[in-house]
Amino acid sequence: MTRTTRTSAPHSCDVAVIGAGVVGCAVARRFALAGASVVVVERGADILSGASKANSAILHTGFDAPPGSLELDLVKAGREEYLSIHRDLGLSIxxxxxxxxxxxxxxxxxxxxxxxxxxxxxxxxxxxxxxxxxxxxxxxxxxxxxxxxxxxxEHVIDPWSAPLAYVTQALALGAKVWRGCELLSGRFDGDWLLDTSRGGLRAGAVINAAGLFGDDVDRRLGLAPDFTIxxxxxxxxxxxxxxxxxxxxxxxxxxxxxxxxxxxxxxxxxxxxxxxxxxxxxxxxxxxxxxxxxxxxxxxxxxxxxxxxxxxxxxxxxxxxPGTEKKHYRVTARTESRAITLGGIRSTGLSAALGLAQHALRLFEAFGMPLGPPAAIPPVTVPNLTEAEPRDWQRPDHGEIVCHCEMVTRREIEAALAGPLPPGDFGGLRRRTRAGMGRCQGFYCNARLAEMTRGRFRVPLAVEPEG
Ligand SMILES: Cc1cc2nc3c(=O)[nH]c(=O)nc-3n(C[C@H](O)[C@H](O)[C@H](O)COP(=O)(O)OP(=O)(O)OC[C@H]3O[C@@H](n4cnc5c(N)ncnc54)[C@H](O)[C@@H]3O)c2cc1C
Known part of the structure; x- marks a missing residue:
């Protein structure tokens, strides 16, 4: 098979990833590095709109994972890759x-x-x-x-900057992230024809990383899910x-x-x-x-x-x-329809995400679909928000501090708003900067944040007074 340019739908790509939780973000990065053109379809206004927005942020070793399980292998592989790339991506641990x-x-x-x-x-x-x-x-x-x-x-990490870094690296390699875009249905006729709330998308293969809606997305694709969330x-x-x-x-x-x-x-x-x-x-x-x-x-x-x-x-x-009726990960590859489901990534997905992405690429290789040449790793770093490394406010020229509880500077907020994947909603801004996440929970800084983000989010932080 030769590499095809899929032009008959308005948009086309080698691989469509459904869901921009931590798993989808890691998958997008891995496939983009492997030379695939990637479109991530995410229903939420921002990445991390599902399970991945709230967890304990532990980077697990896998010491207590079921012996011999896929979960154990992928937690270990994910952790190992995280430890090898975190410095380059600016991710502290x-x-x-x-x-x-x-x-x-x-x-x-x-x-x-x-x-x-x-x-x-x-x-x-x-x-x-x-x-x-x-x-x-x-x-x-x-x-x-x-x-x-x-x-x-066992370590703890920043659970939001890590997936942001993964998907930013995918973006730097040409991937597209369609936020506020729902996968409605899909059918396979040699290629995938996906119907989304943003229109049609033709894809060579589809990867379902829809977390809490993994079974629902399988159904929308006409694939009989083998699990129930x-x-x-x-x-x-x-x-x-x-x-x-x-x-x-x-x-x-x-x-x-x-x-x-x-x-x-x-x-x-x-x-x-x-x-x-x-x-x-x-x-x-x-x-x-x-x-x-x-x-x-x-x-x-x-x-x-x-x-x-x-x-x-x-x-x-x-x-x-995203639990299921069984304890283990529910990963399925359907070679005949070039579809991979990464389902039931219940309680270790933050640790295993990079391992799941490696595994998805291995499964994809069996589809025999050629990709472009593997890409050089683009230099991408995300700002440090943790206490493990110096923060922006500790620099002598830090300028205005907007959130005094979490010591978030104006230029950190402006940098997030001007970044390659600016926040799609206020939750996304909080996860990218920590503004409003401290003791006062935004009581003192929300007015300033509303001013700085005016006109940016579909649901504004503060409704403008009428008249
Ligand atoms: C309380 C708790 C504690 C945890 N603690 C840890 C921990 O310490 N360490 C650890 O490693 N893991 C932990 N986890 C697990 C980890 O958070 C999850 O395994 C991980 O977030 C799952 O990610 P995901 O990408 O599979 O799913 P999700 O984050 O749910 O992402 C799926 C995405 O798909 C989108 N989507 C769904 N349907 C559609 C559609 N039709 N069209 C377009 N997009 C769609 C959703 O909007 C969502 O953004 C914890 C989880 C919880 C809840």
């Missing part, structure tokens, strides 16, 4: 390490098995340590802790930055069959998270928070790390995991 803490004798008895599974999974850098060693690493933990597995390779909500509280000195490490519970459990976790931005819960629900879009659950999380955090009782809550949020 916080090397916290994690403690899987046992709070009862029964849990302590289970730690050796957890460490054993971790080693079986190829993660050598972990040990069972006793209570004295646990307290030496994290003096703020309650005295009741019995022992822990120390997993030194069952959203699983996770609620969080975000504690003020004063909490960070009490929580230098990720504190994990001994997991059960359903969930990794409630975690106490430093963030790359200097806060501490307590969450997530694991609550099945039917709604795929609304992730509400409930007072009783938030109080439970607050109480939980204070019991495990007593100093957290006195630290104010900065924010609360909830995210939805």
């Amino acid at each position: 916080v090397k916290t390490g994690a403690l899987v803490c046992a709070w009862t004798d029964a849990e302590a008895d289970g730690l050796a098995a957890i460490a054993g599974q971790g080693r079986e999974n190829g993660i050598a850098d972990l040990d069972v340590i006793d209570a004295t060693a646990v307290h030496a690493l994290m003096p703020g933990l309650a005295p009741e802790v019995r022992a822990a597995v120390e997993v030194r390779g 069952r959203p699983r909500k996770g609620q969080f509280i975000v504690l003020d930055k004063a909490a960070a000195r009490h929580v230098p490490k990720i504190v994990l519970p001994v997991p059960n069959e359903i969930t990794k459990g409630v975690v106490i976790c430093p963030t790359a931005f200097g806060n501490v998270l307590v969450g997530p819960t694991a609550e099945e629900q039917d709604d795929r879009t609304r992730a509400t928070v409930e007072t009783a659950t938030l109080e439970m999380l607050r109480d939980h955090g204070g019991r495990l790390v007593p100093a957290l009782r006195d630290i104010p809550v900065t924010a609360v949020y909830a995210g939805l995991r």
Whole structure:
């Protein structure tokens, strides 16, 4: 087969990626690097409009992934690639390490098995340590802790800048990102003819990375999905930055069959998270928070790390995991119709995204579809928003500071608005700059942000007074 130029539809590409969550962004980058012309079709006003906008931001090692699973392989591959490219992309990483803490004798008895599974999974850098060693690493933990597995390779990252960097690199290689564009239907007649809310798109192959709508998108493409999405909500509280000195490490519970459990976790931005819960629900879009659950999380955090009782809550949020009726990833390649579904990327997608993208390219190779020559890696960097590296406000010429809680400068906001993929909505601006994400949650800076973004977003930050 020779490489074709698909000109009979108004727009054409080698590969259409449906969904710009972290998985779709990573896939777009990987295929663009492999020489494919790529169009990403995203229903939301901005990238990261689904599951990827709210998670715990842990870059997992895979120590607790099911042995022998695709998920384990892809978490490890994704993490390894992240570690090899993060500096070039300007992505920082916080090397916290994690403690899987046992709070009862029964849990302590289970730690050796957890460490054993971790080693079986190829993660050598972990040990069972006793209570004295646990307290030496994290003096703020309650005295009741019995022992822990120390997993030194678990890290936290900025969960929004990473996918932004991936998709920006794809853009630099000529990929297109159609935001506010819904995939309506598609049919394969040797090429894919996709009907979107923006018109027709002809594509050589299609990759479904639609997260919480993975089964729905398969159906719209006329592919019988082999899974049903069952959203699983996770609620969080975000504690003020004063909490960070009490929580230098990720504190994990001994997991059960359903969930990794409630975690106490430093963030790359200097806060501490307590969450997530694991609550099945039917709604795929609304992730509400409930007072009783938030109080439970607050109480939980204070019991495990007593100093957290006195630290104010900065924010609360909830995210939805694209779970299915089974625990494993639901990845399918259909060679006869050149379609790949990356479904059910439930709770490790941030870590596995780059690995999933590598895997999708391997599956694609079986389609026998030629691509252009692999591209040189374009130099793309995203601004640092984490506490791990110096921020813009720390430079002597920083100019106006717009958000005083998160110390966001005017020029950081202007740079985001003028960037290669400017935010499509206010949430996107927050994720690109952290403006409005601090203690006051935008109370003091929203007026200035509304002024700076006037006319840019379909839903403005503030409605102009009439008259
Ligand atoms: C509470 C919680 C905690 C988590 N913690 C971690 C963690 O610490 N570490 C980790 O590695 N992972 C974690 N995860 C998992 C991770 O967030 C997910 O695995 C990942 O976000 C899934 O990404 P995705 O790209 O598959 O899906 P999504 O982010 O949902 O992206 C799919 C995109 O497709 C779009 N779309 C859907 N239908 C259409 C259509 N018809 N047309 C066009 N576009 C469409 C959506 O708008 C959406 O933007 C967590 C998840 C949650 C919810």
